[in-house]
Amino acid sequence: MRGLVIDTALGGLSVALFEHGTILASRHELMARGHQERLGELVRDVAAEAGGFDGLGRITVTVGPGSFTGLRVGLAFALGLGAALDRPVLGITTLAALAGSVDSPGDASAGLPVLAAIDARRGEVYAQAFAGGPAVV
The missing domain is CATH 3.30.420.40 (ATPase, nucleotide binding domain)
Structure with missing residues (x-):
């Protein structure tokens, strides 16, 4: 598909x-x-x-x-x-897409936790942790 x-x-x-x-x-x-x-x-x-x-x-x-x-x-x-x-x-979500771009099958980092972060401006960030695909935080 x-x-x-x-x-x-x-x-x-x-x-x-x-x-x-x-x-x-x-x-x-x-x-x-x-x-x-x-x-x-x-x-x-x-x-x-x-x-x-x-x-x-x-x-x-x-x-x-x-x-x-x-x-x-x-x-x-x-x-x-x-x-x-x-x-x-x-x-x-933009954070899930960002995290998904890091992990690829056969990659040495596959399955490792990923922290996706985006500058939210004004001294803040949007952040979300992922482990093997699904969000954990």
């Missing part, structure tokens, strides 16, 4: 299409603003490179914490695309 992932939560825009854990195509651009202008183009490019949306089973999008405007753009786009393609849309 194929999956499309969209991340607009932080200072960038990331889109990837994967199948059975293998990334078929991906794009990433650093940007603080302008997600709404680029998101559709990046999804189009990723889909074209991966051979389209045939077999797409779900769309996953980050739901925060992060930039309110970026999150709103990503969620609205994912929900619209999900409705157009009649595919489910799943939300994943």
Whole structure:
């Protein structure tokens, strides 16, 4: 089954299409603003490179914490695309996505605890601990 992932939560825009854990195509651009202008183009490019949306089973999008405007753009786009393609849309926290990017099968660090942290500004951080996948705190 194929999956499309969209991340607009932080200072960038990331889109990837994967199948059975293998990334078929991906794009990433650093940007603080302008997600709404680029998101559709990046999804189009990723889909074209991966051979389209045939077999797409779900769309996953980050739901925060992060930039309110970026999150709103990503969620609205994912929900619209999900409705157009009649595919489910799943939300994943930005911290879970960040932690998941560290652990990969066969990696020497696989299964070790991971602390995902994001600058919340004003001297604060968003943080969550994960152990082998699920959150522990």
